[in-house]
Amino acid sequence: MSGKMTKEQLMKELDSLRRRITEMEALEAERRQVERMLAESEEKYRLLFDNYGDPITVYGIDGRLLLINAIGAKNFGGRPEDFVGKSCAELFPEQGSTYLERLRTVALSGLAADFEDRVKLPSGERWFGSSMQPIRGEKSNVHAVQIISHDITERKQAEEALRQSEERFRMLFESTREGIVLSGSDGRILSVNPAAAAILGYNSPQELVDKFGPELYANLEQRKTVSRQLREKGHTEDMELALKRKDCTLVYVLGSSIIRKDSEGKVLRVETVWVDITERKRAEKALQESEEKYRSLVTNIPDAVWTATSQGDLVFMSPNVEAITGYTPEEMCQGGYQMLFERTYPDDVKMMMERIGPQVEKGMPFDVEYRFRRKDGGWIWLHTRTTAGYEKDGTTYTDGVSTDITERKRMEQELKEYSENLELMVEKRTRELKDAQEKLVRTEKLAAIGQLAGGVGHELRNPLAAIKTSAYFLKMKLGKTAEEKVNKHLDMLEKQVDACNKIITDLLDFSRPGKTNIVEVDINQVVREMVKTIGAPANVEIATSLAADLPKVMADSGQLERIFSNLISNAIQAMPDGGSLSLRTSQSGGFVEVKVADTGVGIPQENLDKIFEPLFTTKAKGVGLGLAIGRALVERHGGTIGVESQVGKGTTFTVRLPVVGK
Amino acid sequence: MKKANILVVDDDKALAEGTVDVLDAKGYHVSAANDGFAALELVKRVPFDIVLMDVRMPGMNGVETYSRIKEIRPKIKAIMMTAYSVEDVVEEAIQEGVYKVLNKPIDLDGLMALIEALAG
Numbered sequence: 001m002s003g004k005m006t007k008e009q010l011m012k013e014l015d016s017l018r019r020r021i022t023e024m025e026a027l028e029a030e031r032r033q034v035e036r037m038l039a040e041s042e043e044k045y046r047l048l049f050d051n052y053g054d055p056i057t058v059y060g061i062d063g064r065l066l067l068i069n070a071i072g073a074k075n076f077g078g079r080p081e082d083f084v085g086k087s088c089a090e091l092f093p094e095q096g097s098t099y100l101e102r103l104r105t106v107a108l109s110g111l112a113a114d115f116e117d118r119v120k121l122p123s124g125e126r127w128f129g130s131s132m133q134p135i136r137g138e139k140s141n142v143h144a145v146q147i148i149s150h151d152i153t154e155r156k157q158a159e160e161a162l163r164q165s166e167e168r169f170r171m172l173f174e175s176t177r178e179g180i181v182l183s184g185s186d187g188r189i190l191s192v193n194p195a196a197a198a199i200l201g202y203n204s205p206q207e208l209v210d211k212f213g214p215e216l217y218a219n220l221e222q223r224k225t226v227s228r229q230l231r232e233k234g235h236t237e238d239m240e241l242a243l244k245r246k247d248c249t250l251v252y253v254l255g256s257s258i259i260r261k262d263s264e265g266k267v268l269r270v271e272t273v274w275v276d277i278t279e280r281k282r283a284e285k286a287l288q289e290s291e292e293k294y295r296s297l298v299t300n301i302p303d304a305v306w307t308a309t310s311q312g313d314l315v316f317m318s319p320n321v322e323a324i325t326g327y328t329p330e331e332m333c334q335g336g337y338q339m340l341f342e343r344t345y346p347d348d349v350k351m352m353m354e355r356i357g358p359q360v361e362k363g364m365p366f367d368v369e370y371r372f373r374r375k376d377g378g379w380i381w382l383h384t385r386t387t388a389g390y391e392k393d394g395t396t397y398t399d400g401v402s403t404d405i406t407e408r409k410r411m412e413q414e415l416k417e418y419s420e421n422l423e424l425m426v427e428k429r430t431r432e433l434k435d436a437q438e439k440l441v442r443t444e445k446l447a448a449i450g451q452l453a454g455g456v457g458h459e460l461r462n463p464l465a466a467i468k469t470s471a472y473f474l475k476m477k478l479g480k481t482a483e484e485k486v487n488k489h490l491d492m493l494e495k496q497v498d499a500c501n502k503i504i505t506d507l508l509d510f511s512r513p514g515k516t517n518i519v520e521v522d523i524n525q526v527v528r529e530m531v532k533t534i535g536a537p538a539n540v541e542i543a544t545s546l547a548a549d550l551p552k553v554m555a556d557s558g559q560l561e562r563i564f565s566n567l568i569s570n571a572i573q574a575m576p577d578g579g580s581l582s583l584r585t586s587q588s589g590g591f592v593e594v595k596v597a598d599t600g601v602g603i604p605q606e607n608l609d610k611i612f613e614p615l616f617t618t619k620a621k622g623v624g625l626g627l628a629i630g631r632a633l634v635e636r637h638g639g640t641i642g643v644e645s646q647v648g649k650g651t652t653f654t655v656r657l658p659v660v661g662k
Numbered sequence: 663m664k665k666a667n668i669l670v671v672d673d674d675k676a677l678a679e680g681t682v683d684v685l686d687a688k689g690y691h692v693s694a695a696n697d698g699f700a701a702l703e704l705v706k707r708v709p710f711d712i713v714l715m716d717v718r719m720p721g722m723n724g725v726e727t728y729s730r731i732k733e734i735r736p737k738i739k740a741i742m743m744t745a746y747s748v749e750d751v752v753e754e755a756i757q758e759g760v761y762k763v764l765n766k767p768i769d770l771d772g773l774m775a776l777i778e779a780l781a782g
Contacts, residue, residue: 459745461745461766462766463674464767466676467767468768468770469680469770473684477687498767501767
């Protein structure tokens with residue numbers, strides 16, 4: 001193909017060249033266009049770079065500043081040409097090495113990186129957010145790093161403020177004594193503070209997270225009320241609630257809850273605050289109990305409890321004052337001490353005024369016993385004592401207690417009288433003991449006599465019977481033929497045997513009174529029967545005086561007849577020259593009395609004590625058992641027999657028998 | 663008609679003897695014993711109409727003796743005598759069928775009248 005070309009070939013060549021020229025022209029035009037555009041772009045970029053509102057810097061990988069825009073330079077306190085070429089260390093005396101390190105990291109890795117730094121500038125410290133971009137050369141190797149920074153100082157400050165604020169709230173949340181619980185709309189606990197955990201007895205707030213809040217309520221009704229109020233009002237305020245602690249004991253809180261909703265009304269969470277009032281409730285209960293105890297004490301002690309001022313006004317009086325004085329507490333308070341003195345027994349008023357007045361003025365306690373007139377006019381003894389005065393709100397008060405000591409006083413008086421009478425009583429008692437002893441001796445003596453008499457009496461009856469039979473036989477045989485004196489002696493034998501037998505019978509009766517038949521007896525009737533059979537001599541006049549409505553006695557009427565017939569026969573024997581025999585019945589202090597009185601010879605004083613003793617007699621005939629038997633029988637009936645006598649005037653025996661018990 | 667047979671029983675021999683003499687003088691047929699056993703021996707042999715007997719005797723007392731006499735002579739009439747006034751014994755005697763209990767010393771006129779009535 002060399003050397004010679006056809007026209008055609010040339011033409012072709014020419015066309016080709018033309019085309020190429022055209023192409024090149026086009027390329028040139030395009031290049032120029034690009035250059036122009038590039039220039040424009042560069043200009044634009046430079047303008048952008050120069051006028052960009054945030055600092056833009058470009059560093060070489062050696063850490064020297066290659067480019068810096070105006071605002072960047074301004075931050076450093078100069079113009080761009082003042083800083084280009086300086087090293088990181090020069091530009092940032094404190095953080096230079098750190099920055100250089102970052103530059104190298106970005107350059108080596110070829111990866112962009114962001115940083116936030118606090119930078120010391122001549123104008124002061126500022127926060128910057130920086131974005132580092134590697135800049136690649138023709139061979140794609142990184143030869144520079146561009147940093148675009150943005151002043152984030154305000155954001156940082158806001159963030160700090162927020163952080164501090166959160167910190168403060170966090171501290172409050174952590175340290176407050178009120179329990180705080182945040183729950184989700186489903187009732188699950190999101191967060192609680194340590195106080196809430198402590199109130200519920202959990203070791204850490206974390207233990208409570210995710211628990212179902214309403215289950216903490218110990219009282220179903222309270223749980224329902226809280227739930228209803230939250231639904232209806234969106235909040236609850238200071239509700240007293242009982243909560244279940246972890247150990248199942250109860251804790252009492254004052255709870256307030258509020259529902260937080262978003263702008264669309266969707267429930268975000270429920271915030272609850274608890275104040276532990278267990279201790280307060282305990283204190284309230286203790287106070288209440290203390291008050292109740294005080295009230296109960298004041299009401300139940302039998303004493304009146306009261307409070308007075310140093311001016312003598314009574315300001316409090318316990319209700320039981322009414323039981324003591326008949327006055328209501330209000331009536332007692334009216335008139336103060338003055339009225340108290342007016343109701344005091346006149347003899348005690350002076351003592352009261354002297355004892356109470358000065359003490360009250362000095363605020364000193366006093367202690368007095370005095371007589372007080374009850375509302376019903378009766379007098380009672382009061383013992384009043386007080387505390388020392390005490391100051392309250394500028395007034396001096398005294399507390400007092402008044403006790404009704406009437407009974408004690410009465411006992412004291414009785415005791416006094418008793419001790420005064422003691423000697424007399426001892427004497428009386430000694431006499432009674434002596435009497436009792438004498439009676440015992442007498443009884444024993446009687447028993448011994450009785451036993452002996454009984455034995456002897458029986459043994460005597462057989463020989464007496466033999467004597468009597470023999471006398472009868474002799475009288476039978478001799479009766480018509482014997483001389484008169486023989487018959488007289490035979491009669492005497494018979495009579496003396498009968499007399500002996502009478503003595504034996506008396507002795508036997510005395511030793512063994514036989515069976516008694518105790519029934520209700522009308523003494524008047526017994527006396528009337530006796531009178532019919534007395535058979536008194538003509539010179540003895542008999543008078544009876546029987547009490548009407550005489551109560552009956554329990555007695556053996558046969559024994560009563562023996563007692564009275566003995567007394568009557570004694571009386572008749574005491575009046576050998578005639579006289580008057582009187583029988584009187586009467587009632588006296590639970591006893592029926594029968595008096596048998598004669599106007600006979602009487603009994604000398606020295607014999608009066610002995611007449612009831614067995615075997616004592618002043619009569620020519622008789623063994624002296626009649627009155628002894630009489631007294632034994634009377635005493636067996638629970639009664640007594642007594643005698644009064646005057647020599648030459650007469651004797652009266654008094655038999656007293658107990659009335660039938662109702 | 664005064665032929666009644668009477669037995670007197672008493673451990674007091676003087677009294678028994680005196681009583682036998684009085685009754686004998688009054689015309690009765692009288693025997694005496696000084697204790698219950700002797701009395702029973704006599705009763706077996708003699709058809710007594712009346713027995714006059716002391717209550718208290720050594721060996722066998724009057725009431726017991728009477729109850730055994732009755733086995734032999736059921737129709738015999740008894741009068742008891744006692745120096746004691748023990749109601750129990752008297753009651754027991756009456757229950758046994760004793761006609762009368764008399765207290766010593768005996769009222770002899772009364773006894774005579776009683777025996778006359780029983781013998782009649």
